[in-house]
Amino acid sequence: MNETLKTLLTRRSIRKFKPDQIKDRDLNAILEAAKYAPTGGGRQGNLFVVVQDPALRAQLAKMNAAVLGKDFDPYYGAPTIILVFADKTKSTPVEDGSLALGNMFNAARSLGLGSCWIHRAREMFESEKGKALMRQWGVGDSYVGIGACSLGYPDGETPAPAPRKEGLVVVARA
Numbered sequence: 001m002n003e004t005l006k007t008l009l010t011r012r013s014i015r016k017f018k019p020d021q022i023k024d025r026d027l028n029a030i031l032e033a034a035k036y037a038p039t040g041g042g043r044q045g046n047l048f049v050v051v052q053d054p055a056l057r058a059q060l061a062k063m064n065a066a067v068l069g070k071d072f073d074p075y076y077g078a079p080t081i082i083l084v085f086a087d088k089t090k091s092t093p094v095e096d097g098s099l100a101l102g103n104m105f106n107a108a109r110s111l112g113l114g115s116c117w118i119h120r121a122r123e124m125f126e127s128e129k130g131k132a133l134m135r136q137w138g139v140g141d142s143y144v145g146i147g148a149c150s151l152g153y154p155d156g157e158t159p160a161p162a163p164r165k166e167g168l169v170v171v172a173r174a
Contacts, residue, residue, distance in 0.1 A: 003110075010161075013117065014115060014154045014159075016076060016077065017078045017079065017152035017155055019077070020153055022113060022152060026108075026113060027050065030107045031104075034101075036103065040096055043090050043091075046087075046100045046146075047085040048100070049082070050081075051081040060148075063129060064118065064148075068120070075148070075150045078150035083121060084097045084100055084121070085097070085121075085145055086144060086146050100146075108149075113152065114152060114154035118148040122146070
């Protein structure tokens with residue numbers, strides 16, 4: 001099987017990570033894949049914030065969990081979090097950020113890393129704490145949180161895929 005298709009078909013969400021930090025070369029490769037994701041009109045309105053500092057990571061985990069009213073680590077212990085923001089003045093910010101996240105997940109898989117989409121970025125960064133962090137990082141007011149990529153070395157086996165549902169493809173013919 002073609003390696004790209006194999007990566008796409010074997011990628012799974014990982015929800016348990018080893019504490020070891022990922023290598024810079026792998027992080028840079030994943031970010032490069034994210035930057036090359038398609039964007040509406042080729043406008044490239046995505047922005048990526050990499051968090052590897054344990055204290056900041058813990059702060060983000062608390063903020064994310066608070067959106068749900070719970071106390072847990074929504075990033076599943078991943079040592080790296082990549083926050084994805086998109087410029088809401090562009091025509092397709094959610095789509096653009098989502099495609100970048102998808103590229104990151106597939107790039108991570110191809111490098112032997114685990115990843116998982118983490119929601120609630122929009123809510124986190126609409127809060128006063130979130131807006132303060134955005135200002136601290138130099139993220140402008142026109143950006144909206146799209147999602148986050150938890151990233152690290154999987155701690156355990158890659159989960160098996162769920163069976164694919166029937167009837168997901170319709171071939172329309174004249």
